[in-house]
Amino acid sequence: MDNDDVIFKQVPKGVYVPGQDLVVEQSTIDLHAPLKEGEFILKNLVLSVDPYMRIFLENGVLKPGNVMGGNSMSVVLRSNNPDFQKDDLVYGKIARGRFEKYSLVSAEYAKASYKVRNQPKQTGLPLSNYCGALGMAGMTAYGGLLKVGKPVAGETIFISAASGAVGQLVGQMAKNLGLHVVGSAGSDAKINYLKEIGFDGAFNYKTDDIDAKLTELCPNGIDIYFDNVGGVMLEKAIDHASHYARFPICGAISQYDDLKGGYPIKNFHKVMSKAITIQGFHFTQYTEELEEEFLENVAKWLNDGSIKYAESISEGIETMPQALLDVMEGKNFGKQIVKVADL
């Protein structure tokens, strides 16, 4: 059987280039070959495309020449592993779910890379949700908001890249917790979407005056800044922060193509004078403590409509390299998913 794999070909030289740094190549796989003990075969169904992947192409988490890895949902076609049985739905972890049509997985690779996640059979939610609102993006929003943001009803939260995979969830969760929710995004369509899903205020950072908008929309200052972009927006948020503000640092998409000389933050002394807490975090820090309640709560909220979740689904594994560029350039709308196959 032909197998299409997304290969991590080379570390990007500055700006990431699809078809050069990530390349789709054909290989073959025998879906009927005998399986060694612990082996199983996955049919990969949906893949998650996330801005953090740009970092993994640089920092050694992913190695050039290997199949690209990331969040994924798959189904077990055949198995010689009691922990992964035929027809089980399987979640591929960050940087580990293999981006190819079919995967022959060893017991050892599976241990660090895959979890059985059959919840979609009960919840009826689309598998793509399990690569987004119920995957890493969701866990990042949930953990970052609750554990780093420490939200208190009545406070103001400002979220950058607010229509993105994580931002739209953070905003809706915060709204449910009684906060005043403000977001920024890069197009008027995204701004309208944010207002539709309940944001109290939103502005277009490309066309609006950022200072004026933050003054207008956050009249009591920013208590929580959920940072997805870094750079100049982080600097502005420091200027508008309240005393004892908390800044969950989730992403720095504006900086990923130039990690050696990023945007210089010039007002850092205010972190002290305002007693701001700026905390980089990985969702993995909170997974053990929070994953179960997270999966239950967010599935409930998606099903009862109290959280809406926009996805941008591109069809076919061959679209994955371009989809990453789209995410980095803000061209996608909502969580970027690549659909590889139907269940």
Place this chain on the structure above:
Amino acid sequence: MDNDDVIFKQVPKGVYVPGQDLVVEQSTIDLHAPLKEGEFILKNLVLSVDPYMRIFLENGVLKPGNVMGGNSMSVVLRSNNPDFQKDDLVYGKIARGRFEKYSLVSAEYAKASYKVRNQPKQTGLPLSNYCGALGMAGMTAYGGLLKVGKPVAGETIFISAASGAVGQLVGQMAKNLGLHVVGSAGSDAKINYLKEIGFDGAFNYKTDDIDAKLTELCPNGIDIYFDNVGGVMLEKAIDHASHYARFPICGAISQYDDLKGGYPIKNFHKVMSKAITIQGFHFTQYTEELEEEFLENVAKWLNDGSIKYAESISEGIETMPQALLDVMEGKNFGKQIVKVADL
């Protein structure tokens, strides 16, 4: 009776200038005049001179034309206030203890500004200690290390301005807690002092290669960076930080003369990738919870010699304006104190 007052004359235009921005002026006070209800008269004994004062000259905490304020220890000469009795020793709070020879204090001003602190009568420790190791500097070291740094035995802490008022205490407290302690300072005499008081490593940031020294002295990376200076040292500490490092941000002395366009931090994206927590704090956040155990523990450590505390004492209230410049330029050695009078 003649009274000498340090007057906050004007907001510094860029670099602080003693004798221009802070000026010693003479006034008069009648020490025998009748006291209204709640009034009392203080003879001020020692004053604390701290780099943060430079910020207060700019941000409105202190007003031009007023008597300068800061940590102080005084004795009550006469009193018509039952909470402040004759011969009580009195601690002046941050920005509130009046920098003059004698002070006529109203009940209202006293409430927000002074606390009776008679402990020196029991501990036998010099009053100057209560403006340093047992004053705001000590509480800053204690609270910042324990509550923000969250130290764990075996970890590495790096402290900038390590021979300063706060740094030398942080280092010795951390050493007592079983950490590997490294500090930077600006002269070889200060480096030698750090080694004398038990630092595992120390370097001169003016003459040594900072990157090479941090690599050599913190071979397992920096788990806690206690930041007293901001600027380039903060950037270097981010480069050398371990995953999940904590950065108590205590001061930014390198930035105080240019708060509008400070040193640009260029590697801020690493705060996310390393999941660093950077937390500005004020000692006042922890005073209620920790002050009692702090006063008890640090007095014990000073008396049993497990903490040494270098002070730089200048004689006479007229030396105060220059002493602040010395602190900002790193010319002083240890905690800067101005002695106004004997008890």
